[in-house]
Amino acid sequence: MKKITNGIKKFQHFYPYTVALVGGQSGGQINYMACAWHTAFSFDPPLFGVLISKKRLTHKIISEAREFTVNFISAERVKLSAQMGRKSGHDMDKIKEFEVKLSPSKIIKSPVIEEAYVSFECKLTDIKAYGDHDLFVGEVLVIHEEEKSFDSEGVLNTGKTHPLLYLGSDFYITINPDTLKHVLPD
Numbered sequence: 001m002k003k004i005t006n007g008i009k010k011f012q013h014f015y016p017y018t019v020a021l022v023g024g025q026s027g028g029q030i031n032y033m034a035c036a037w038h039t040a041f042s043f044d045p046p047l048f049g050v051l052i053s054k055k056r057l058t059h060k061i062i063s064e065a066r067e068f069t070v071n072f073i074s075a076e077r078v079k080l081s082a083q084m085g086r087k088s089g090h091d092m093d094k095i096k097e098f099e100v101k102l103s104p105s106k107i108i109k110s111p112v113i114e115e116a117y118v119s120f121e122c123k124l125t126d127i128k129a130y131g132d133h134d135l136f137v138g139e140v141l142v143i144h145e146e147e148k149s150f151d152s153e154g155v156l157n158t159g160k161t162h163p164l165l166y167l168g169s170d171f172y173i174t175i176n177p178d179t180l181k182h183v184l185p186d
């Protein structure tokens with residue numbers, strides 16, 4: 001028997017999703033937040049989208065800066081996700097408070113997060129409202145990757161890097177590399 005729900009209140013049955021830290025710099029202010037709602041949109045040009053509530057400081061920063069960085073962190077950095085995802089830059093300087101290490105981007109002004117195993121520099125191309133979140137789509141101009149984390153085709157090396165997955169309600173997990181299979185249709 002399946003439990004049937006309508007009038008949905010807690011909508012998170014689609015997890016696990018990987019966690020990225022998303023943000024940027026507007027004027028002198030730098031801010032990032034944890035973001036699980038993200039997706040690629042296109043290979044050519046490479047387009048990547050993030051969904052951000054209007055309540056977030058990050059929403060204001062990216063709207064003003066017209067650019068953002070997307071920074072994927074490993075399971076070992078889970079605390080950083082909680083810090084960036086449960087505290088707001090409206091109330092504190094998260095970068096200073098949590099001693100987040102930043103590196104300069106190659107093309108845009110907004111820095112990337114050094115602890116990330118891969119980061120994207122994105123130039124904002126579109127903003128669209130969907131319910132209580134806004135979709136920010138950016139063209140990926142530069143990828144910064146930890147060399148050991150990916151093979152030559154950009155496939156994640158799960159033996160070396162353990163991606164951080166979010167399950168909702170502050171639960172996190174990673175994947176078991178022993179389950180890896182390369183499968184073709186024959």
Ligand SMILES: Cc1cc2nc3c(=O)[nH]c(=O)nc-3n(C[C@H](O)[C@H](O)[C@H](O)COP(=O)(O)O)c2cc1C
Pocket residue numbers: 019031032033034035036037038051052053055056057058059081082084085086087088089090133166
């Ligand atoms: C793991 C995780 C994932 C999150 N994903 C999103 C998301 O995709 N979109 C969003 O608007 N907020 C998301 N949040 C909430 C924001 O990260 C959180 O409200 C944060 O404090 C906003 O920071 P800011 O006000 O400094 O931008 C997430 C929180 C966590 C812990």
